Amino acid sequence: xxxxxxxxxxxxxxxxxxxxxxxxxxxxxxxxxxxxxxxxxxxxxxxxxxxxxxxxxxxxxxxxxxxxxxxxxxx
Numbered sequence: 889x890x891x892x893x894x895x896x897x898x899x900x901x902x903x904x905x906x907x908x909x910x911x912x913x914x915x916x917x918x919x920x921x922x923x924x925x926x927x928x929x930x931x932x933x934x935x936x937x938x939x940x941x942x943x944x945x946x947x948x949x950x951x952x953x954x955x956x957x958x959x960x961x962x963x
Contacts, residue, residue, distance in 0.1 A: 897927065897935035906941060 900911065907914065917923035924940035 896938040897929075898938050898941070899933070899935055903936050903941065907945075 898906070903914070904911070909917075914923055918925055924936055924944055926934040926936055928934050
């Protein structure tokens with residue numbers, strides 16, 4: 889017997905309640921490969937795998953990486 893794993897998908901509204909970033913920022917992160925990819929459900933509906941989003945959050949917490957502020961020039 890095969891073990892099945894159920895995926896919990898969240899819509900954009902739930903994602904934005906978890907991740908306090910703008911829709912555009914999330915899209916840009918996805919395009920760079922720095923955020924879990926959305927799953928296209930229909931032509932007008934997308935969702936994200938909750939476990940992938942939670943893994944992304946944990947990776948960010950443990951990375952210790954500090955984001956650059958817009959306009960910061962380091963040299």
